[in-house]
Amino acid sequence: xxxxxxxxVSRVGSAPVKRTSGPRxxxxxFDATLDLLQDKGYEGLTVExxxxxxxxxxxxxxxxxxxxxxxxxxxxxxxxxxxFPLPDTxxxxxDLETVLxxxxxxxxxxxxxxxxxxxxxxxxxxPELALHARNFFADRLAREQPILDRAIARGELTPDTDxxxxxxxxxxxxxxxxxxVAFRQLPLDAEFVTRTVRTALHGALEQPRPLGHP
Amino acid sequence: xxxxxxxxVSRVGSAPVKRTSGPRxxxxxFDATLDLLQDKGYEGLTVExxxxxxxxxxxxxxxxxxxxxxxxxxxxxxxxxxxFPLPDTxxxxxDLETVLxxxxxxxxxxxxxxxxxxxxxxxxxxPELALHARNFFADRLAREQPILDRAIARGELTPDTDxxxxxxxxxxxxxxxxxxVAFRQLPLDAEFVTRTVRTALHGALEQPRPLGHP
Amino acid sequence: xxxxxxxxVSRVGSAPVKRTSGPRxxxxxFDATLDLLQDKGYEGLTVExxxxxxxxxxxxxxxxxxxxxxxxxxxxxxxxxxxFPLPDTxxxxxDLETVLxxxxxxxxxxxxxxxxxxxxxxxxxxPELALHARNFFADRLAREQPILDRAIARGELTPDTDxxxxxxxxxxxxxxxxxxVAFRQLPLDAEFVTRTVRTALHGALEQPRPLGHP
Amino acid sequence: xxxxxxxxVSRVGSAPVKRTSGPRxxxxxFDATLDLLQDKGYEGLTVExxxxxxxxxxxxxxxxxxxxxxxxxxxxxxxxxxxFPLPDTxxxxxDLETVLxxxxxxxxxxxxxxxxxxxxxxxxxxPELALHARNFFADRLAREQPILDRAIARGELTPDTDxxxxxxxxxxxxxxxxxxVAFRQLPLDAEFVTRTVRTALHGALEQPRPLGHP
DNA sequence: CGTTAACCGAGACGGTACGTCTGGTCTTGCT
DNA sequence: AGCAAGACCAGACGTACCGTCTCGGTTAACG
Numbered sequence: 001x002x003x004x005x006x007x008x009v010s011r012v013g014s015a016p017v018k019r020t021s022g023p024r025x026x027x028x029x030f031d032a033t034l035d036l037l038q039d040k041g042y043e044g045l046t047v048e049x050x051x052x053x054x055x056x057x058x059x060x061x062x063x064x065x066x067x068x069x070x071x072x073x074x075x076x077x078x079x080x081x082x083x084f085p086l087p088d089t090x091x092x093x094x095d096l097e098t099v100l101x102x103x104x105x106x107x108x109x110x111x112x113x114x115x116x117x118x119x120x121x122x123x124x125x126x127p128e129l130a131l132h133a134r135n136f137f138a139d140r141l142a143r144e145q146p147i148l149d150r151a152i153a154r155g156e157l158t159p160d161t162d163x164x165x166x167x168x169x170x171x172x173x174x175x176x177x178x179x180x181v182a183f184r185q186l187p188l189d190a191e192f193v194t195r196t197v198r199t200a201l202h203g204a205l206e207q208p209r210p211l212g213h214p
Numbered sequence: 215x216x217x218x219x220x221x222x223v224s225r226v227g228s229a230p231v232k233r234t235s236g237p238r239x240x241x242x243x244f245d246a247t248l249d250l251l252q253d254k255g256y257e258g259l260t261v262e263x264x265x266x267x268x269x270x271x272x273x274x275x276x277x278x279x280x281x282x283x284x285x286x287x288x289x290x291x292x293x294x295x296x297x298f299p300l301p302d303t304x305x306x307x308x309d310l311e312t313v314l315x316x317x318x319x320x321x322x323x324x325x326x327x328x329x330x331x332x333x334x335x336x337x338x339x340x341p342e343l344a345l346h347a348r349n350f351f352a353d354r355l356a357r358e359q360p361i362l363d364r365a366i367a368r369g370e371l372t373p374d375t376d377x378x379x380x381x382x383x384x385x386x387x388x389x390x391x392x393x394x395v396a397f398r399q400l401p402l403d404a405e406f407v408t409r410t411v412r413t414a415l416h417g418a419l420e421q422p423r424p425l426g427h428p
Numbered sequence: 429x430x431x432x433x434x435x436x437v438s439r440v441g442s443a444p445v446k447r448t449s450g451p452r453x454x455x456x457x458f459d460a461t462l463d464l465l466q467d468k469g470y471e472g473l474t475v476e477x478x479x480x481x482x483x484x485x486x487x488x489x490x491x492x493x494x495x496x497x498x499x500x501x502x503x504x505x506x507x508x509x510x511x512f513p514l515p516d517t518x519x520x521x522x523d524l525e526t527v528l529x530x531x532x533x534x535x536x537x538x539x540x541x542x543x544x545x546x547x548x549x550x551x552x553x554x555p556e557l558a559l560h561a562r563n564f565f566a567d568r569l570a571r572e573q574p575i576l577d578r579a580i581a582r583g584e585l586t587p588d589t590d591x592x593x594x595x596x597x598x599x600x601x602x603x604x605x606x607x608x609v610a611f612r613q614l615p616l617d618a619e620f621v622t623r624t625v626r627t628a629l630h631g632a633l634e635q636p637r638p639l640g641h642p
Numbered sequence: 643x644x645x646x647x648x649x650x651v652s653r654v655g656s657a658p659v660k661r662t663s664g665p666r667x668x669x670x671x672f673d674a675t676l677d678l679l680q681d682k683g684y685e686g687l688t689v690e691x692x693x694x695x696x697x698x699x700x701x702x703x704x705x706x707x708x709x710x711x712x713x714x715x716x717x718x719x720x721x722x723x724x725x726f727p728l729p730d731t732x733x734x735x736x737d738l739e740t741v742l743x744x745x746x747x748x749x750x751x752x753x754x755x756x757x758x759x760x761x762x763x764x765x766x767x768x769p770e771l772a773l774h775a776r777n778f779f780a781d782r783l784a785r786e787q788p789i790l791d792r793a794i795a796r797g798e799l800t801p802d803t804d805x806x807x808x809x810x811x812x813x814x815x816x817x818x819x820x821x822x823v824a825f826r827q828l829p830l831d832a833e834f835v836t837r838t839v840r841t842a843l844h845g846a847l848e849q850p851r852p853l854g855h856p
Numbered sequence: 857c858g859t860t861a862a863c864c865g866a867g868a869c870g871g872t873a874c875g876t877c878t879g880g881t882c883t884t885g886c887t
Numbered sequence: 888a889g890c891a892a893g894a895c896c897a898g899a900c901g902t903a904c905c906g907t908c909t910c911g912g913t914t915a916a917c918g
Contacts, residue, residue: 023894023895024883024894024895041339042338042339043339046872046873046874047873047874047875048872048873048874049873056895056896057895057896057897057898058874058875058896058897059875059876059877059894059895059896059897060894060895060896062875062876063894063895066875067875068874117338118338118339120334120335120338120396121256121334121335121336121337121338121339122335122338123335123396123397124255124256124331124332124334124335124338124396125255125256125257125332125335130399133396133397133399134397134398134399136397137397137398138398168390168409168410168413171389171390171393171394171398172386172387172389172390172410172413172414173386174389174393175385175386175388175389175390175391175392175393175394176382176385176386176389176390177389178389178392178393179385179388179389179392180385180389182334182337182338182344182347183337183347183348183351184348184351184352184385185344185347185348195382196382196386198417199382199386199414199417199418200386200413200414200417201417202416202417202420203412203413203414203415203416203417203418203420204413204417206416206417206420237863237864238863238864238914260903260904260905261904261905261906262903262904262905263904270864270865271864271865271866271867272865272904272905272906273864273865273866273867273907273908274863274864274865276905276906276907277863277864280906281906282905470766471768474877474878474879475878475879475880476877476878476879484891485890485891485892485893486879486880486892486893487880487881487882487890487891487892487893488890488891490879490880490881491890494880495879495880496879545766546766548762548763548766548824549684549762549763549764549765549766550763550766551763551824551825552683552684552759552760552762552763552766552824558827561824561825561827562825562826562827565825565826566826596818596837596838596841599817599818599821599822599826600814600815600817600818600838600841600842601814602817602821603813603814603816603817603818603819603820603821603822604810604813604814604817604818605817606817606820606821607813607816607817607820608813608817610762610765610766610772610775611765611775611776611779612776612779612780612813613772613775613776623810624810624814626845627810627814627842627845627846628814628841628842628845629845630844630845631840631841631842631843631844631845631846632841632845665868665869666868666869688898688899688900689899689900689901690898690899690900691899698869698870699869699870699871700870700871700900700901701869701870701871701901701902701903702868702869702870704901704902705868705869708901709901710900
């Protein structure tokens with residue numbers, strides 16, 4: 001969250017909760033950061049701009065975050081804009097389609113697409129932001145794990161299913177979506193979602209069977 | 215490529231082809247551009263730096279490319295650093311594995327990974343660079359089409375196979391690889407390649423069969 | 429002395445010495461101020477630096493002195509570093525030479541020169557510091573008055589000598605020294621002292637005689 | 643004048659005279675500098691302020707002068723505000739009185755006094771400005787040398803007069819004036835001028851005579 | 857082979873933002 | 888209740904690049 005945050009001192013005794021986390025106007029700052037990112041992209045996102053829009057002095061920002069990347073990282077982490085609900089549709093395919101639909105929505109909705117794409121660029125440039133990204137995705141994966149559990153409980157998957165399967169599927173699904181949007185600039189539609197989920201899911205389930213000899 | 219120069223082509227007669235394209239030291243410029251991109255990332259890539267390293271005046275760069283993005287686009291297009299050979303292994307699965315291995319190699323080899331990742335960031339920031347990316351990927355897809363043709367000729371795929379299948383597969387394969395590298399920062403190994411190709415390929419071939427009722 | 433600080437004048441009489449003046453660590457603060465002034469000059473003298481070196485919070489300084497100039501003024505006033513002993517050599521010329529030597533020493537000794545020169549700049553900028561300077565010099569002149577009295581008593585000067593003569597002489601002597609150091613950056617040596625005192629003194633004594641007709 | 647001026651390339655051949663001396667708006671810059679110095683003192687003199695007032699970009703100033711002190715130095719040297727005419731009254735005493743009157747005028751006229759006093763403080767604070775001051779005074783002294791020459795030609799001084807005499811006299815005259823203004827804050831009047839010049843001059847002329855035995 | 861037009865180098869400039877520093881103010885919580 | 892600690896605002900610092908401009912000087916293709 002904050003790269004240089006002092007240790008949470010945790011005084012023993014009657015100590016009232018110590019406020020060690022970030023500037024007083026954190027929320028305004030994060031909002032301003034994402035708003036600007038949304039409006040002007042990563043290059044147009046300047047520390048001075050954030051300071052002005054958040055009604056905060058530039059030095060305050062530098063006191064808490066050493067760079068634009070770190071600030072953006074904190075803003076992204078503290079944001080719910082890129083979040084999405086966890087599905088429970090009653091079938092594995094339905095759940096996966098819902099998740100991929102969320103990703104597609106994220107990448108195709110005007111307001112979030114800019115942030116997402118810009119984050120992509122930001123991650124590619126800022127090591128510490130990359131760290132945040134890794135954590136973000138790991139957390140996300142962990143929160144998606146119930147999808148797999150429920151599928152096993154329903155008998156759609158065998159109990160000995162490789163736990164890494166979910167990550168594998170997600171990478172293929174979300175990866176395809178990202179690549180189409182970022183590099184091919186193709187629209188993402190419902191047909192894409194259905195087809196991709198079906199391919200990945202069938203492929204995952206049918207793996208033992210030798211290819212080309214059905 | 216050059217925004218401000220109307221081609222004075224149109225010479226009637228036997229005129230030998232006029233070289234109207236780009237500065238005299240194009241090659242040095244492109245090399246310098248990619249070298250710097252590799253060393254310092256997209257943000258550290260500056261027009262002034264390119265000019266100095268290429269032994270060229272800043273003015274010259276601006277004479278030919280209106281922006282850093284345009285310059286990088288030209289450098290990427292005119293480069294062979296991101297190229298890769300087309301495989302012909304005798305089986306569809308082998309071909310796909312080879313292609314995915316190329317992508318993985320691109321993303322894991324030090325010298326190319328930096329360029330690729332940085333380009334990723336660059337695309338996310340520069341609309342005109344995004345255009346170049348689209349063209350680059352479209353071209354690449356077209357050059358990969360023989361893989362599909364040969365698979366049909368071998369009987370691995372039926373003649374009425376959807377021509378978009380290749381793009382579909384490639385998006386899943388390469389997308390998974392990109393996402394793992396860019397966001398999850400996971401290493402890409404041979405096991406990843408095999409597994410991903412098998413999943414995608416099986417899924418694509420088995421699609422008609424209803425899920426969960428084998 | 430200090431603009432908002434009642435003088436601790438040390439009243440004679442029964443008054444119990446009341447300590448209403450300044451922070452508890454006044455002495456550390458003044459020392460730190462002059463030390464820093466000595467080390468880094470007036471520009472390098474910062475309130476933050478003084479606070480740190482004196483082991484005091486910045487707020488405390490601002491509670492008692494409104495500005496850097498005021499703080500420096502107080503420090504200079506409460507300091508004995510620029511003081512010098514009053515001479516009694518037995519001759520007017522000797523006394524003057526001793527005084528001028530003191531001034532020269534003040535301006536050429538490393539540790540005091542910085543303070544003196546910096547004070548010069550400070551006076552030029554701070555009206556209230558200028559006031560202190562005026563008082564300081566007036567006081568100094570008053571304390572030098574015995575030099576004149578003794579010279580009259582010895583018969584070196586006539587009893588009706590203009591009392592302003594001393595100030596006049598001092599201004600010429602010290603002024604020359606200051607000007608050489610501050611503006612010409614010339615070294616001040618014994619020859620300078622002798623020569624200047626002789627010139628000023630002879631000039632003062634010989635005034636009645638018309639010029640050019642010796 | 644300019645501290646970082648590139649070497650005068652002096653191309654062989656018909657090279658037209660190269661203009662290597664300072665920014666195009668030098669005059670505006672110097673004027674703005676002195677105006678601000680006059681208005682707000684040395685501390686209130688900021689590079690940004692000069693840039694704005696001169697209608698010039700801040701970078702331009704830094705391109706030519708490395709610091710505020712250097713800029714002020716150049717402005718002072720290139721200025722006529724602190725200049726003064728060289729006198730030729732027909733007598734040494736008259737010349738000296740005129741010069742001292744100039745100094746007094748400089749220090750007592752509202753518009754110039756501010757600059758002079760502020761420069762005083764500036765010199766005390768900035769080593770490289772002190773260098774400029776030295777040059778300025780050396781130049782001034784050189785230009786005053788004719789006063790001495792004419793006095794010798796007139797027979798007021800013997801041909802073997804020590805050439806350093808002039809500096810000696812000037813230091814005493816101007817030094818006394820500066821000291822009175824800066825430290826004592828006394829007004830400078832015609833009586834001061836007459837008296838000081840007479841003292842210094844008599845003293846200088848009468849030096850051989852032993853003190854106290856007229 | 858000489859002309860000439862396109863190209864280039866040098867470098868000053870206005871401009872934006874950077875990341876830092878210090879001067880002063882204001883809040884907060886401990887003693 | 889008062890004072891420390893220190894977060895904060897204001898604003899200048901000096902730097903790096905940006906993208907533009909002017910001005911000579913070089914190339915090199917054509918005629």
